Amino acid sequence: MDSLPTLRRALHHPLTRLVFCIVLASVLTGLVRLLYLLLDLHWWASEVQQTLFMATGSALAALLTLVLVDGLLERKNLEQLGLRRRGALRELGWGTLLGAGQMALVVGVLALAGWYELVEGRPETVQDEVRGALWWAGIFAAAGFQEEVLFRGIGFRLLEEWLGSAAALVLSSAFFGLVHIGNPNATPFATLAIAVEAGVMLGGAYMLTRSLWFATGAHIAWNWVQGPFFGIAVSGTKQDSLLEGRLVGPEVWTGGAFGAEAGGVALLVGTAVGVLLVVAAARRGRWVPLLPRRVARQQPQPPPAPVT
Template sequence: MDSQSTFRRVLHHPFTRLVLCLVLAVVLSALFHWLGAVLRLDRLPSANLRTGVFALKNAVTVVLALWLVEWGIGRRTLAQLGLGWQGALRDVGWGLLLGLGLMSAVIGVMALAGWYQLVEGPPESFQEEARDALVWAAIFSAAGFFEEVAFRGIAFRLLEEWLGSAAALLVSSAFFGLVHGTNPHATWFATLAIALEAGVLLGAAYMLTRSLWFATGVHIAWNWTQGALFGVAVSGLDVDRLLESRLSGPEAWTGGGFGAEAGGVALLLCTTAGVLLLVYAARQGQWVPFLPRRRARRESAPATAG
């Protein structure tokens, strides 16, 4: 094998592309940060507006990094990377329904147990509440899209291509939990819960459809339903909400200040849903075996004479 072939093989390797995506994302993030400082975006009058701009910047950063690397190396289109427009609205819609249903079930179980109660909040008009709900829908859309492109579109997809579905799910889920472990009110249990329930569920959602839109829909609805609708903290962060609420009872089950997603109720319900989705994806032929590239080379190698 000549040096040119070796270089091409190394360049096309999933690990190389993963590293290049990460490096390019860091460079682009620094560039956008500088541009934001020049435009004084950190001085926008509204905290929600600053949060939204930050989330949008992150989303644009990872999409650009993903596309530039994959198009530059393998001429892969956005559709091949899980971001095609055909069927996008359908996939987002089904994802929104799944996320809404799961988080509503979690809050419903806690309400039946007496751990979730509605309380009196500050007086607001319907227009103010609707505006806040729409603002947070936009913020969660940008943030959810960013995280799905980063964790499923880049990390999971390339790890799966290199190591197979099991390893990709394990590594991407663990990293997803660890990243959320830096949030306010995070505990080791919250980190584990996010890794298991959200990491498995969202990874399985991508595996089943090979569409980032479905996983993004689940992610958006999960956050918005928990925070903006039911008034529970989202990964330790308080948001404007339609319903004022209070969590009481054992934090191991309710999630306490981190939010319902860090409690045992969500861990049991959402992890079960993720495992079921994962099994269904595997039965649909979406499970990639361990070291698929090595297996493909071995199967394509000419048989030796006996």
């Protein structure tokens, strides 16, 4: 007779839901890839259009995963899942300012050190540059939303529910860094830098606001300002850009061919901002302790011994 409640508890356990999400997201992303092949996009669509199709489809797959697993199984609404409609544009805007400001600071420091240079004599017209930058804005918007749903909306949130904020921040950041290890020009240091600076910063952004919009805005702006604006590779890949820049300093500080986000300057800036966000979240009571400590806090304390 106890088997049904036990099964129900197992199904609702954060680890079980996390596994469900991983499997479902993989299946849905595979279906997006299958649709891409069935449409023969590689025959009639440009490379950037193909990339936008896959990024948008993957973002929708991530959102559907979130809604199906926790929306239906846990009966949570979008606001509880970090996608509240009220104030969404404001949170997205503040996040965009945060991400853009950080990357502008990183490139500014690199330029002052003589490690970032602008390249002259580009053959493209202004219209081509603007068009390409806009295409990539759409790609980074979809990709940023997808990754925030997966790593913060699903991964961090469920790990935090299970193990507390500290473990969730460490594990989600580590996984976030590892998924970049297969990118072009990736190095062990680049993977570590992405995990620490971006993982902590974006995890802190979500912890502080409990809003995926804020974290998504920061993620999108960080990538777009680095690539389509300043002309630096993003995660090892170059894009059409408004400016054409190059990194000429020591790779440990500039990030080299992988991009500025893999360098020491970005590591220091992103980590510092991330720590500030995490501290602010903790001060506002949004730090979730480890489960045994939560249980201990919830248990009634024995009355004080009488004074004799």
